[in-house]
Amino acid sequence: MLCRFATLVAVICGALLPLTSAQGVPQGTYRTIQARGLRQNYGPSGSQPNPKVSDTAIAKVASHTTTVSGQVTFYQADPRAPVQIKYSLTGLKPNQIYHYHVHESPVGENLDCSAAGGHYDPTKVNKGAATYKCNPNDAFATCELGDLSGRFGPIVATGTGLAQSSQTYRDVYLGIRNGNIIANRAVVVHNEKGDRVACGNILVQAAN
Numbered sequence: 001m002l003c004r005f006a007t008l009v010a011v012i013c014g015a016l017l018p019l020t021s022a023q024g025v026p027q028g029t030y031r032t033i034q035a036r037g038l039r040q041n042y043g044p045s046g047s048q049p050n051p052k053v054s055d056t057a058i059a060k061v062a063s064h065t066t067t068v069s070g071q072v073t074f075y076q077a078d079p080r081a082p083v084q085i086k087y088s089l090t091g092l093k094p095n096q097i098y099h100y101h102v103h104e105s106p107v108g109e110n111l112d113c114s115a116a117g118g119h120y121d122p123t124k125v126n127k128g129a130a131t132y133k134c135n136p137n138d139a140f141a142t143c144e145l146g147d148l149s150g151r152f153g154p155i156v157a158t159g160t161g162l163a164q165s166s167q168t169y170r171d172v173y174l175g176i177r178n179g180n181i182i183a184n185r186a187v188v189v190h191n192e193k194g195d196r197v198a199c200g201n202i203l204v205q206a207a208n
């Protein structure tokens with residue numbers, strides 16, 4: 001209806017039409033993300049990412065002071081695709097809950113997890129507020145993007161101290177080597193008290 005009233009409005013209405021593709025597949029979600037400025041930092045300005053390049057990055061987490069070890073795997077089919085995340089851990093305390101995050105900085109070979117610094121929070125959601133609460137249904141506005149357990153659920157150890165992600169989580173805000181870059185940062189696993197019980201750096205794997 002609005003479109004009938006003014007040429008200007010008609011132009012705007014016309015511009016909105018391409019938001020639905022010719023095949024009728026809504027593309028609004030991805031366009032919204034682009035509009036928020038994510039997924040646009042692809043190397044030298046003006047260059048386009050190679051749409052066919054996939055990336056796998058693995059954080060092998062371990063500790064010199066606990067028995068916890070394992071890995072978190074990140075896969076991105078191309079630079080614009082969601083990052084797919086899964087984990088596998090051993091040496092946990094049976095039936096205990098753990099949290100895991102992408103932290104700002106890499107750790108050294110001594111696996112001093114405090115070197116990882118704070119949670120990766122590129123959108124500055126948590127400004128030191130004690131009221132921080134990640135709502136997975138409104139992740140972009142309320143969650144530190146590195147707060148993986150806040151966004152996708154905590155790690156729950158089995159009775160034998162194992163844990164494996166029950167599904168592959170899909171993350172539309174992080175990028176392995178583009179946008180909100182996680183490569184060469186660290187994954188830190190925390191126990192329920194918040195102690196850092198294992199950590200490891202997110203390393204991009206060489207293509208096969």
Ligand SMILES: [Cu+2]
Nearest residue numbers: 100101188190
């Ligand atoms: Cu953490």
